[in-house]
Structures are given as structure tokens and as C-alpha cells.
Amino acid sequence: MAESKNNIITHGLSGKVGDLIVFSQRNGKTIVSKAPKDKTGEDSQKQKEQQQKFQRAVLYAKAVLNDPDRKELYDADADQANGVSTYNVAVADLLNAPKIEKIDLSGYTGKKGDVIKITATDDFQVASVTVRIENADGSLVEEGSALDSGFEWLYTAVANNADLSGDKITVKATDNPANLTEKSQTL
Numbered sequence: 001m002a003e004s005k006n007n008i009i010t011h012g013l014s015g016k017v018g019d020l021i022v023f024s025q026r027n028g029k030t031i032v033s034k035a036p037k038d039k040t041g042e043d044s045q046k047q048k049e050q051q052q053k054f055q056r057a058v059l060y061a062k063a064v065l066n067d068p069d070r071k072e073l074y075d076a077d078a079d080q081a082n083g084v085s086t087y088n089v090a091v092a093d094l095l096n097a098p099k100i101e102k103i104d105l106s107g108y109t110g111k112k113g114d115v116i117k118i119t120a121t122d123d124f125q126v127a128s129v130t131v132r133i134e135n136a137d138g139s140l141v142e143e144g145s146a147l148d149s150g151f152e153w154l155y156t157a158v159a160n161n162a163d164l165s166g167d168k169i170t171v172k173a174t175d176n177p178a179n180l181t182e183k184s185q186t187l
Contacts (some may be wrong), residue, residue, distance in 0.1 A: 027083045053095065060177050061090035070176075077124060089124060090177075097179035098122040103171055105185060110161035118146055118153040120173040120181075129173045131155040136166025146171075 016022050016035055024031045043051070064070045064086070071086060074093075078086045104117035120126045129146040141161045146153035153173075161167065167187040174180050 054091075057091040057094040060094040061087045064090040073176075074124070093122075093124040093175060094177040094179065096123040096175075098126045098173040098175045098181050100171055100173050100181055100183040103169065103183065103185050105169060105187065108157065108169075110157075110164045112157055112160050114157045116146075116155040116157070116169065118155065118171050118173075120153055120171075122173075122175045125176055126153070127174050127176050129153040129155070129171060132170040132172075133157075133161065134168045134170070135161075135163070136168075141167070 011030060012025070014023050014025050014030075019035050022033050022035050024033070064074055074086045074089045077089045078084055098120055099122070100118065100120050102117075102119040104119075107115045107117065116131055118129055118131070120129050126148070129148075130144065131146055132143040133141040135141055142157065142159040144155065144158060146155035164187045168184055169187065170182060170184045172180060172182045
């Protein structure tokens with residue numbers, strides 16, 4: 001892909017020249033690229049799923065633009081000078097689920113008041129993190145929301161747990177478009 005800056009011959013040019021090249025405009029620059037080939041065959045199941053996901057992302061971004069409060073939130077992350085609009089940020093947010101990078105159980109000994117630390121990230125913002133603690137037999141010990149400390153999420157135990165062996169800790173992180181990521185650790 002070639003890029004033309006301040007060229008009087010190609011300035012403002014856009015469109016397809018035969019089946020050879022395509023001219024397009026981006027941020028005041030003329031982009032010259034090879035013409036795309038016509039698609040043959042049916043889409044695979046994964047392609048169809050990705051198309052549906054992108055359609056949801058477009059609808060989500062349009063809803064964000066129509067909601068002044070949410071638009072303001074995404075405006076702060078937009079970089080208009082580099083061609084990243086509020087719309088682009090909202091689309092990317094729906095397409096990228098949060099990541100749970102680390103579950104630190106070193107502060108959890110089964111006592112009320114113990115703290116579990118979670119490192120969760122997202123391309124835009126992690127909206128919430130929940131923790132579920134189950135005994136080895138699957139019975140629920142406790143479940144609740146973690147608090148955002150700015151650097152990591154902190155969950156403070158509200159129940160005593162006498163036997164930790166085989167207990168399962170499940171952490172769920174969600175972002176603004178309600179993408180959900182889940183990760184479990186066994187003690």
C-alpha cells in the first residue's frame with residue numbers, strides 16, 4: 001500500500017482504476033492499494049460468527065454515540081488527530097473482552113477479612129469483577145464483587161472457610177459492553 005502526501009495529481013482522488021488499483025482518502029492523505037479480488041465460495045462458520053460479532057460492535061458503537069453520558073466516557077479515549085474516533089473506540093471495546101491476568105490468593109487463608117487480589121485489564125475499561133468461592137464438593141462458600149483500587153481489584157472475604165483443600169476460586173471480569181471473561185484457580 002502506497003501513501004501520497006501533497007501530490008497535486010492524486011490529491012482528493014478516490015475510486016477504483018480497472019481491476020488494478022484503488023485510491024482512497026484517510027486523514028487528508030491519498031492511499032493507493034491493490035484492488036481487492038472478488039470473493040468466491042461460502043463463508044466459513046468462524047467468518048459468519050466474526051461478521052455477527054462485528055455487526056453487534058457497530059450497533060453498540062451507534063448506541064454509544066446516541067447516549068450523551070456513554071459518548072462522553074468514550075470521547076476521553078478517542079484520538080481524533082490520529083484518526084481514532086469515539087465510534088472506533090466503542091467498536092474496539094465490544095470486540096475485545098477483558099483479560100484476567102493474575103489471581104493472587106496469597107492473602108486468602110479462609111478467614112473473614114482476607115483479601116484476594118485480581119489483575120484484570122481491558123482495552124478500554126473493566127466495569128466489574130466478581131469472585132465466587134466454592135468448596136471441593138461444589139458447595140458455595142461465598143460470592144461477591146471486588147473493588148477497584150485503581151491498580152488492581154480487591155475482594156475481601158465475608159465468610160470463614162475452614163477447609164481450603166480443593167476449593168475453587170472463580171473470577172469473572174466484565175467490561176462496558178458486557179463482554180465476560182472467566183478464570184478459575186483451585187487451592
